Amino acid sequence: GQQLNQSPQSMFIQEGEDVSMNCTSSSIFNTWLWYKQDPGEGPVLLIALYKAGELTSNGRLTAQFGTTRKDSFLNISASIPSDVGIYFCAGHRYSGAGSYQLTFGKGTKLSVIP
């Protein structure tokens, strides 16, 4: 099935550093969502973006909806050990008959070194 292009695949950073990851697509999306998933758990919604160019923050997290509607990025400032996990971007596109299907990236695995 289709997946978004998410990068980097993995990253190792020192505690306190800032992190940036992004997601691109060949298709336009109406909404971009960012999730975090811990091992053995379901994805937890971090940020939702609804308009092209929108910049939204949630604590130390900041995400932007690209102006072309084909990309998004997520920044994490001053990383802490509990930021460890896999981050997924997801695009929401109206797919007919009033339904909304989420398309996910492959994830960015974040490791934080204390």
Next chain:
Amino acid sequence: DAGVTQSPTHLIKTRGQQVTLRCSPKSGHDTVSWYQQALGQGPQFIFQYYEEEERQRGNFPDRFSGHQFPNYSSELNVNALLLGDSALYLCASSLPTGNTEAFFGQGTRLTVV
């Protein structure tokens, strides 16, 4: 406020068997979607249920079927299990209209042996 709950959390089945997974949506949500997440991959959309009907389906064979009950809870059924069906199955609930946020359950880990 109860979030999305799924049962069971883990399941082991033999090839050829059938399995049923269950999901209760977040309070106030009436739309349920199912996703399959293989190891190291992002979730893949299976189908979505609204008003007790399948409203949208992803690229999955007819062995995958579902049901939604009047209380909005849902089941995912998989027949004739294959080894490749081993995955984390995720249920997500959302509101039915507009650009909307989907909330996921903890998933059911299915292992087919």
